[in-house]
Amino acid sequence: MESELYLDYGTPYHRLDARTKLIVFLGVFVGALMFKNPIWQLPTAALVLLQVAVSRSWRNLYRIRFVLLVMSVSSIILWNFFSSGTTPLFWIFEVESMFYAINRTMTILMIVSMGVVLISTTRNEELIMGMIRMGLPYRVGFAVSTSLRLVPTVASSLMTISQAQRSRGLDLETGNIVDRLKKFLPLLVPVFISSIRNTNIFGMALESRGFGARPDRTYYLQMRMRATDWVLLALLLLYVAASIWLNIAGYGRIVGLTNF
Amino acid sequence: MTEPAIAIKGLTYRYRGTKKNAIEAIDLELEKGEFLVLMGPSEAGKSTLAACINGLIPHFHKGKLAGDVIVYGKNTREHTVSQMAEDVGLVFQDFEAQLFSTNVELEIAFGPENFAVPREEIAHRIDENLAYVGLSDFRNRPPSTLSGGQKQKLAIASVLALRPKVLVMDEPTTDLDPVSKMGIFEITDRLRRRSDLTLLVVEHETEEVLKANRIALLKDGQLVKVGPAREILQDIDLIESLGLMPLGIARFYRSLGFSDLPLTPDEAVAAYKEAGLTVVCAHHEALAAEEKRAAAAQAAKEPLIRCRDLEFTYPGGVTAIAGISLDVFPGDMVAIVGQNGSGKTTLAKQFNGLLLPTGGSITVNGKTTKEQGIFRLGQSVGYVFQNPDHQIFSETVFDEVSFGPRLRGLADDEVKARVAETLAAVGLEGTEAEDPFSMTKSGRQRVAVAAVLAVKPDVLILDEPTTGLDYHEQCSMMEMVKRLNKQGSTIIFITHHMWVVAEYARKVFVIKDGQLLLEGTPREVFAHEQELLEASLRPPHFIQFTNRLGYTMLRPEELIGCTEGGAG
Numbered sequence: 001m002e003s004e005l006y007l008d009y010g011t012p013y014h015r016l017d018a019r020t021k022l023i024v025f026l027g028v029f030v031g032a033l034m035f036k037n038p039i040w041q042l043p044t045a046a047l048v049l050l051q052v053a054v055s056r057s058w059r060n061l062y063r064i065r066f067v068l069l070v071m072s073v074s075s076i077i078l079w080n081f082f083s084s085g086t087t088p089l090f091w092i093f094e095v096e097s098m099f100y101a102i103n104r105t106m107t108i109l110m111i112v113s114m115g116v117v118l119i120s121t122t123r124n125e126e127l128i129m130g131m132i133r134m135g136l137p138y139r140v141g142f143a144v145s146t147s148l149r150l151v152p153t154v155a156s157s158l159m160t161i162s163q164a165q166r167s168r169g170l171d172l173e174t175g176n177i178v179d180r181l182k183k184f185l186p187l188l189v190p191v192f193i194s195s196i197r198n199t200n201i202f203g204m205a206l207e208s209r210g211f212g213a214r215p216d217r218t219y220y221l222q223m224r225m226r227a228t229d230w231v232l233l234a235l236l237l238l239y240v241a242a243s244i245w246l247n248i249a250g251y252g253r254i255v256g257l258t259n260f
Numbered sequence: 261m262t263e264p265a266i267a268i269k270g271l272t273y274r275y276r277g278t279k280k281n282a283i284e285a286i287d288l289e290l291e292k293g294e295f296l297v298l299m300g301p302s303e304a305g306k307s308t309l310a311a312c313i314n315g316l317i318p319h320f321h322k323g324k325l326a327g328d329v330i331v332y333g334k335n336t337r338e339h340t341v342s343q344m345a346e347d348v349g350l351v352f353q354d355f356e357a358q359l360f361s362t363n364v365e366l367e368i369a370f371g372p373e374n375f376a377v378p379r380e381e382i383a384h385r386i387d388e389n390l391a392y393v394g395l396s397d398f399r400n401r402p403p404s405t406l407s408g409g410q411k412q413k414l415a416i417a418s419v420l421a422l423r424p425k426v427l428v429m430d431e432p433t434t435d436l437d438p439v440s441k442m443g444i445f446e447i448t449d450r451l452r453r454r455s456d457l458t459l460l461v462v463e464h465e466t467e468e469v470l471k472a473n474r475i476a477l478l479k480d481g482q483l484v485k486v487g488p489a490r491e492i493l494q495d496i497d498l499i500e501s502l503g504l505m506p507l508g509i510a511r512f513y514r515s516l517g518f519s520d521l522p523l524t525p526d527e528a529v530a531a532y533k534e535a536g537l538t539v540v541c542a543h544h545e546a547l548a549a550e551e552k553r554a555a556a557a558q559a560a561k562e563p564l565i566r567c568r569d570l571e572f573t574y575p576g577g578v579t580a581i582a583g584i585s586l587d588v589f590p591g592d593m594v595a596i597v598g599q600n601g602s603g604k605t606t607l608a609k610q611f612n613g614l615l616l617p618t619g620g621s622i623t624v625n626g627k628t629t630k631e632q633g634i635f636r637l638g639q640s641v642g643y644v645f646q647n648p649d650h651q652i653f654s655e656t657v658f659d660e661v662s663f664g665p666r667l668r669g670l671a672d673d674e675v676k677a678r679v680a681e682t683l684a685a686v687g688l689e690g691t692e693a694e695d696p697f698s699m700t701k702s703g704r705q706r707v708a709v710a711a712v713l714a715v716k717p718d719v720l721i722l723d724e725p726t727t728g729l730d731y732h733e734q735c736s737m738m739e740m741v742k743r744l745n746k747q748g749s750t751i752i753f754i755t756h757h758m759w760v761v762a763e764y765a766r767k768v769f770v771i772k773d774g775q776l777l778l779e780g781t782p783r784e785v786f787a788h789e790q791e792l793l794e795a796s797l798r799p800p801h802f803i804q805f806t807n808r809l810g811y812t813m814l815r816p817e818e819l820i821g822c823t824e825g826g827a828g
Contacts, residue, residue, distance in 0.1 A: 004402065123366075161651075167612055167614060167712075168664050169664050169667040169715065171635055186663070189653035193649055193697075194649055197357075198357045201352060201354050201357035204350075205359075205360065207319075208316070208350040209371040209374065209418065210342045210343075210375055212374065213342035213345060214375055217373050218373050218376050218377060218379055220366065220383070220386075
């Protein structure tokens with residue numbers, strides 16, 4: 001029944017400052033875009049896996065395994081179409097474009113994983129605070145975190161509703177694609193309606209507690225950069241700098257690849 | 261005269277897109293420090309009036325407003341909801357949707373933060389308010405892990421942290437079990453003693469509003485009567501005419517011809533003795549013996565549902581059912597009761613195969629739920645979920661009710677006949693073409709029941725069928741369920757409403773921490789007040805009163821039949 005995204009495990013990764021986690025997320029994002037060759041992508045992949053392991057976020061990754069699978073398969077196919085190489089592999093695929101597609105898929109998976117690590121280890125309020133301290137206005141930070149907050153609410157109402165409809169004999173497991181999509185209607189209408197209702201109460205509750213009453217507000221939550229944060233940021237800087245330098249120096253490319 | 265805390269003058273409001281005024285020409289003044297309870301049937305405009313006090317109307321809900329609401333000199337027209345928040349706190353019925361922080365401390369901090377209260381002061385207010393509602397041990401917990409009652413307490417604390425002068429609570433206890441309710445009322449009781457706080461509470465439960473200074477009765481958007489709490493509660497005819505629940509104790513004494521009606525169990529016991537009344541033991545024994553005979557006849561049948569050492573642990577590792585053995589016999593009318601989160605709903609979900617046991621066994625009609633599967637089991641065990649809005653998705657009542665029969669491959673003619681038949685059974689004949697979303701809550705509840713009934717299940721499970729309905733609607737819902745039971749359906753219902761159990765159940769299972777604490781007829785179960793209290797349950801006042809006389813009686817009529825002597 002647990003549907004929260006934040007995993008309250010208290011690992012060293014959880015204790016990092018939200019700003020550090022946000023910067024690490026952006027840093028890995030940049031680093032992952034520097035290489036086209038999947039072999040060169042391996043160090044970044046290792047880095048991401050290490051963070052998943054340390055923060056114990058695999059549970060959330062496991063939860064979205066179907067999404068990840070669908071994304072991977074469609075990404076491999078799509079990037080093959082949007083690039084071409086010189087060495088034929090089989091049918092319409094070439095070795096170079098396949099390499100490139102694998103690389104892009106890895107990039108997507110890494111970025112998603114980093115996002116999952118970020119929200120699995122950072123409380124909503126910390127995330128808002130991190131964003132504000134990095135210069136975003138409060139309302140923007142609040143909007144981002146609210147949309148994240150919506151995910152578990154919608155997930156849990158989807159679960160209740162699918163139970164209610166299955167009790168009435170709705171069978172979501174059989175039939176072809178069109179049939180199945182039609183069968184989702186009994187789920188989507190109630191999910192939509194209950195989400196609107198919840199959002200409405202949420203909005204009322206927010207205003208009733210003075211949201212935006214004053215131009216400035218105080219923050220109860222305090223954040224402090226510790227030594228570990230600075231060390232990690234220094235390492236990240238090295239990693240990003242090295243990635244960019246390697247890219248400029250021409251490493252990590254695929255010979256014979258044309259991409260559009 | 262001093263200036264009132266809240267002055268409502270000629271207030272009329274109509275929601276956008278509706279034809280009728282939700283409230284009409286309301287004039288009401290609340291003195292500083294007063295505790296006023298707002299009562300009335302569904303759709304009377306109680307929540308609308310509550311939303312007017314802090315400016316949600318007209319700022320959040322759009323519509324047509326006439327008249328004024330002035331709170332401590334501030335007109336709600338001229339101040340936004342956020343600006344009013346410092347003066348008026350509002351607690352909602354839905355305890356899930358009004359909490360949004362990831363831990364208890366931050367939930368409370370949110371309000372003061374918005375008003376730029378310094379950090380040290382916020383820390384102080386967190387301590388103060390958590391202690392006030394008794395949640396000090398939970399300060400680092402995520403609100404989602406709290407029980408329903410604790411969530412509602414947290415909502416109150418988070419509003420009190422703004423130090424409002426007025427606190428409005430809109431049906432704060434509707435979704436709570438009896439003891440969680442008591443917890444909220446205990447807080448309300450402390451709040452009402454504070455002279456710096458004016459309290460306005462919307463409430464259904466007549467037993468709980470005794471401590472109010474005044475009660476305002478609302479119907480069809482209009483104030484029917486405002487008066488001292490005792491005076492209003494003694495006016496049984498008025499209360500009944502509004503579709504509210506009259507107090508059992510008051511009803512009993514009125515039938516005996518008393519003029520100054522006792523209202524609480526204490527008063528009732530004292531009045532009983534004072535009038536020299538006695539209970540005729542033989543009559544009471546006859547009542548109990550009759551029930552015993554009926555129960556024994558049931559138990560001789562082959563059980564429809566049989567659980568043996570049933571266990572269920574959620575994938576996350578939470579054990580919701582820890583060894584339950586029970587039988588449900590054909591034709592039973594069973595109530596499952598227990599605290600929020602005690603495992604009632606998880607248990608009921610085992611009955612139709614939505615959840616499969618992780619230990620022990622459960623059979624329905626002699627076969628395990630696992631071998632039957634949810635699709636086939638759904639044919640014999642119907643399950644009506646608590647919230648009809650989790651179920652309804654069609655544009656017409658006909659489509660909604662015919663969904664099940666169609667899925668099960670019935671012919672068109674037969675589907676039509678079934679729909680007509682089930683709609684008649686739930687008292688909605690002829691509504692086939694209506695849009696279920698435009699119906700009232702009780703109407704939607706009935707559509708949901710009809711939709712499940714339409715496949716003609718042997719067993720009908722109802723998860724809190726009376727929650728969110730007013731007394732009149734609760735009665736007619738349960739009368740309908742009773743009728744279905746008489747026609748042969750086996751009924752299992754989960755409920756927090758103890759009077760519903762007393763009035764309608766023939767067998768009760770009390771669940772506590774995933775185990776069966778008590779089972780028996782309502783009379784047997786309600787005699788065990790102490791054990792019930794452990795399960796966060798409490799019999800209605802009237803039954804508490806008869807327990808103190810040494811006999812358990814479920815209805816005033818029973819006690820009248822057993823009472824002898826005195827002047828009355």
